[in-house]
Amino acid sequence: MTGRLFDRIAIVGLGLIGSSIAHGVKARGLAATVVGYDASADVRARAAELGFCDHIADTPEAAVKDAELVVVAVPVGATGEAVAAIARHLAKGSILTEVGSVKTAVIRQVAETLPDHVAFVPGHPVAGTERSGPEAGFADLFEGRWCVLTPCERSTDEAIEKVTRLWTALGSQVETMEPEHHDIVLAITSHIPHLIAYNIVGTAADLEEVTQSEVIKFSAGGFRDFTRIAASDPVMWRDVFLNNKEAVLEVLGRFSEDLAALQRMIRWDDGQALQDHFSRTRAIRRGIIDAGQDTADPDFGRPHGHDD
Amino acid sequence: MTGRLFDRIAIVGLGLIGSSIAHGVKARGLAATVVGYDASADVRARAAELGFCDHIADTPEAAVKDAELVVVAVPVGATGEAVAAIARHLAKGSILTEVGSVKTAVIRQVAETLPDHVAFVPGHPVAGTERSGPEAGFADLFEGRWCVLTPCERSTDEAIEKVTRLWTALGSQVETMEPEHHDIVLAITSHIPHLIAYNIVGTAADLEEVTQSEVIKFSAGGFRDFTRIAASDPVMWRDVFLNNKEAVLEVLGRFSEDLAALQRMIRWDDGQALQDHFSRTRAIRRGIIDAGQDTADPDFGRPHGHDD
Numbered sequence: 001m002t003g004r005l006f007d008r009i010a011i012v013g014l015g016l017i018g019s020s021i022a023h024g025v026k027a028r029g030l031a032a033t034v035v036g037y038d039a040s041a042d043v044r045a046r047a048a049e050l051g052f053c054d055h056i057a058d059t060p061e062a063a064v065k066d067a068e069l070v071v072v073a074v075p076v077g078a079t080g081e082a083v084a085a086i087a088r089h090l091a092k093g094s095i096l097t098e099v100g101s102v103k104t105a106v107i108r109q110v111a112e113t114l115p116d117h118v119a120f121v122p123g124h125p126v127a128g129t130e131r132s133g134p135e136a137g138f139a140d141l142f143e144g145r146w147c148v149l150t151p152c153e154r155s156t157d158e159a160i161e162k163v164t165r166l167w168t169a170l171g172s173q174v175e176t177m178e179p180e181h182h183d184i185v186l187a188i189t190s191h192i193p194h195l196i197a198y199n200i201v202g203t204a205a206d207l208e209e210v211t212q213s214e215v216i217k218f219s220a221g222g223f224r225d226f227t228r229i230a231a232s233d234p235v236m237w238r239d240v241f242l243n244n245k246e247a248v249l250e251v252l253g254r255f256s257e258d259l260a261a262l263q264r265m266i267r268w269d270d271g272q273a274l275q276d277h278f279s280r281t282r283a284i285r286r287g288i289i290d291a292g293q294d295t296a297d298p299d300f301g302r303p304h305g306h307d308d
Numbered sequence: 309m310t311g312r313l314f315d316r317i318a319i320v321g322l323g324l325i326g327s328s329i330a331h332g333v334k335a336r337g338l339a340a341t342v343v344g345y346d347a348s349a350d351v352r353a354r355a356a357e358l359g360f361c362d363h364i365a366d367t368p369e370a371a372v373k374d375a376e377l378v379v380v381a382v383p384v385g386a387t388g389e390a391v392a393a394i395a396r397h398l399a400k401g402s403i404l405t406e407v408g409s410v411k412t413a414v415i416r417q418v419a420e421t422l423p424d425h426v427a428f429v430p431g432h433p434v435a436g437t438e439r440s441g442p443e444a445g446f447a448d449l450f451e452g453r454w455c456v457l458t459p460c461e462r463s464t465d466e467a468i469e470k471v472t473r474l475w476t477a478l479g480s481q482v483e484t485m486e487p488e489h490h491d492i493v494l495a496i497t498s499h500i501p502h503l504i505a506y507n508i509v510g511t512a513a514d515l516e517e518v519t520q521s522e523v524i525k526f527s528a529g530g531f532r533d534f535t536r537i538a539a540s541d542p543v544m545w546r547d548v549f550l551n552n553k554e555a556v557l558e559v560l561g562r563f564s565e566d567l568a569a570l571q572r573m574i575r576w577d578d579g580q581a582l583q584d585h586f587s588r589t590r591a592i593r594r595g596i597i598d599a600g601q602d603t604a605d606p607d608f609g610r611p612h613g614h615d616d
Contacts (some may be wrong), residue, residue, distance in 0.1 A: 077579075099531075128527050130593070145528055175525070185522050188512045190529025196504055197530070199570055201589040203563045204496045214493050216595040217483070220453055221409075221434050221498025222505070224596050225533045231593035234586035239580060241574045252571055255511045256564065262507055263560055266549045269387075269396070274549060280544035281509040286540035287524040288532050 005165055006031040010067035012060060012082055014038040014047045015233070016128060017099050017135025018073035019170045022052045024170045037063030038134075039074075039082070042166040047134045061089040071160070072098040077239030080109030087113040095159045097121045101148040101236075102184060103179035105243040111154060119159035124182065125172060126190070130231040143171035146243070150179040186246035191240055192255060195248070197229035313473055314339040314555040318375035318391055320356045320368060322346040323541070323601035324436060325407050326381035326446025330360045334477045335447040345371035346442075347382070347390070355442045369397040377470070380406040385547030388417030403467045405429045409494060409544075411458040411487035413551040419462060432456045432490065432497070433480060451479035455526040458487040495555040499548055499564060503556070505537035534592070 009031040011018045018036070025031050036053035037060055038044050048056040056164055057063035064070050064086045074082045079098055090096065096118050100106045103122050127145035128137065147167040151160055164174045177185070204215045206225065219227065241248055265273045319326045320323055325346070333339050344361035345368055345537040346352050357362040365371035372378050372394045382390045387406055398404065404426050408414045411430050422428055426544040435453035437444065472482045485493070512523045512531065527535065549556055573581045 012429040013463055045374050075488055080555045091507050098425055140534050146525055148526075159330055174455055174582075177329065178470055181517070184515075185518050185526055186529060188437040188515055188518055189510075189523055189526040189531040192511075193432035193508065193534055195566070195570060198375055198506065198509065198586050198589055199567045200496075200563060200586055203500075203559070205588065205592060206566075207492075207496055207559070207562070209489070210493050210496055212592065212595065215497055215592065218434050218452055218456075218493055218497040219596050221494060222501035222537050223538060226501055227589065227593040229530050229533060230586075232542065232586075234583045234590075237586050238579050238583040242577055245574055245577075248574060249571065250576075251511070251515070252567075254515070255508060256567065256571075258511045258514075259504070259507045259560075259564065262503060263557065266556060266560075269550055269553075271546050275546040278506050278538075278540075281515065281535065281538040282515060282542075284509055284523065285535040287520065288527050289537055291524050299581045 002047050004029060005169060006068045008035065008067045008069075010037065010064045010070045010087065010152065012033045012037050012063060012070065012072045013074035014043055014134045015052075015073065016132050016136040016141075017125065018292060019047065019050070019134045020136075020139070020141035021050055021071055021073065021099075023139040024142060026052060026054075028169055030166065030169050031069075031128070034068065035063050039078075043134055048091045050134055052134075052137065052236065060085040061262050064089050064091070064094075066091055067094060069166070072096065073167065075233075075236045075239040076243045077105060077235075078101040079106050084113040087115055087194050090115060090118045095119045095121060097163050099123055099125055101190065101240050102244040103182045107150070107152045109181055111152075114154060114273070119156045120152065120154035121159050121163040122150045122152060122155075122223060123163060123180065124150070124165070124186070125167065125252075126186075127172070128232070130228055132236070134234040140171065142167065143162045145172050147172040148182055149176050150182050151176060152179065159238050159255050181245045183244050184251070187244060187251045191244055191248050192251050194229055194232060194237055195241065195252065196255070197226040201230040208237065218230060239296050250265045311475060312340060313470065314335060314376045316341045316343065316375045316377075318343045318365075318372045318378045319344065319361070320345050320378065320380045321382035321386075322351050322361075322442045323381065323582065324440050324444040324449075324475060325433065327355065327358070327360055327378070327442045328447070328449035329379055329381065329407075329478070331445050331447040332450060332530045334360060334362075335473075336477055338474065338477050339377075343371050343375065347386075358382040358442055360442075360445065370399050372399070372402075374399055375402060377403045377405065378472070380404065383541075383544045384408040384410045384551045385413055385543075385546040386492065387414050388420065391418050393541040394419040395423055398423060398426045398485040400425045402448050402500070403427045403429060403470060405431050405471050407431055407433055409498065410552040411490045413462045415458070415487055419460075422462060425523070428460065428462035428510045429467050429471040430458045430460060430463075430487065431471060432458070433475065435480070436540070438536055440541040440544070447458055448479065453480050455480040455482050457482060457484050458490050459484060460487065491552050492559070495552060496557045499552055499556050502537055502545055503549065503560065504538060504563070505534040506588055508534050545572075
């Protein structure tokens with residue numbers, strides 16, 4: 001339907017996101033050739049076997065040679081290094097984009113080594129699963145999700161336009177934001193939820209009075225939704241927290257303050273204040289359903305049975 | 309398959325749990341007659357219209373008259389009062405059970421008014437959805453879930469056996485626990501997850517820098533799983549926290565302590581400690597999948613896409 005957007009796309013980093021982009025580009029015929037590369041020889045071998053790229057390159061240089069678009073899809077902490085490894089080999093007039101969950105720190109890192117003849121469009125597809133690795137990718141991962149672009153000094157209008165067309169063709173809606181704003185929006189909608197999920201699973205594992213088998217057995221009470229989030233890739237998330245430190249610590253401070261207030265209501269039996277607080281949250285939930293951002297649960301109920 | 313277990317069952321409280329029990333009992337033919345009652349005239353009228361009981365009584369007395377089994381399914385804070393209202397009318401040799409998410413406090417309340425000629429089996433089906441009210445009930449809510457019974461001084465072996473057969477017939481697996489142990493197990497697997505979910509949704513709503521529409525748009529990043537939990541019934545949850553105060557405050561204290569440790573790792577760039585912590589949690593997730601407690605997500609991946 002969309003037709004070919006690029007002659008040659010290179011994807012550096014073949015985990016969940018990189019492999020899903022490759023699947024999606026091939027499935028929709030968005031490029032004549034998709035070349036893949038990953039710093040891990042093991043991942044390269046598995047990706048070659050899976051066959052979602054036309055070709056798996058053995059070096060970063062070979063991967064990006066003559067590519068019109070290079071997509072870097074590695075953990076946020078490795079982006080600077082990955083770009084440094086390909087920088088000298090990027091074609092004149094080509095476009096570099098990446099998919100990191102943090103934008104300000106990544107833009108700073110990329111700017112250090114990117115040559116002037118390459119346009120840079122920072123991006124972040126807000127999509128994923130708790131699976132990771134090249135086996136986890138699939139063509140429809142980005143369908144119906146949002147992709148945020150955060151143009152910077154190195155972005156040209158033409159490059160922004162082309163990257164926008166890629167994400168739109170992959171099924172996403174594209175929104176543009178300032179990098180700093182992106183980082184605070186994602187801190188509350190994604191980074192802090194993950195930190196809290198990782199934390200509660202750890203707290204549960206350490207409770208002497210409760211066995212792990214009991215935690216698992218009774219996880220339908222609400223806990224399992226947290227474990228799903230807390231199963232995400234540890235390296236990716238380590239990098240997110242280290243690279244979005246300022247926004248994460250700011251939002252975390254507010255979260256802890258609010259939690260202390262709830263704790264105090266419980267201690268002092270302030271039932272009315274608790275009930276008022278719990279009643280406020282239903283409107284936001286309703287909004288998410290209406291916005292189609294919870295497709296797994298279209299009727300606001302049954303499939304995700306939990307609670308009590 | 310199971311056949312009739314009771315001649316007459318009375319269900320007091322026709323919200324999600326009460327109406328689901330009625331649906332399940334009727335669908336499986338577990339009782340000749342199911343009589344329903346709710347303190348709210350409006351709920352009684354809606355339940356009569358929906359027709360999941362054979363008869364809706366106008367008074368608690370009329371509801372429990374001649375019932376072999378009375379199931380009280382009201383918020384934990386209202387259980388004592390609900391039992392007081394029916395106590396004098398309970399048939400000799402009948403069984404009272406309830407479904408509260410807190411057991412120690414409920415047992416104390418029920419014991420105050422329950423006549424000696426009635427056996428009492430405290431129970432807790434660990435199942436639910438974020439929906440509430442008589443319209444939310446369905447026959448299979450308890451299918452594949454756990455039901456915890458916490459026998460007390462007022463439980464007879466015969467009554468425990470009969471209530472066990474009811475839950476088994478409704479599709480649940482039954483486990484027996486000490487009431488105090490139940491309350492700490494549920495504090496970590498259910499009560500604290502709900503409190504945290506309610507809390508983060510409140511924190512998000514209060515952030516000046518981020519609009520509610522942005523929170524909704526980018527909720528696929530992890531936040532939406534919390535809003536699902538935070539949409540649960542406010543009155544039910546108020547009562548849970550007020551009635552399981554001791555266990556909730558204990559576990560919450562540990563949660564906050566652990567979160568402060570993660571916060572410190574972020575502030576001091578301790579990437580290794582973060583990664584180690586995040587890696588521990590995958591085993592627990594795996595256990596939940598293996599135990600069949602996340603049926604909505606059988607292949608550990610796609611349907612619940614989130615993250616990043």
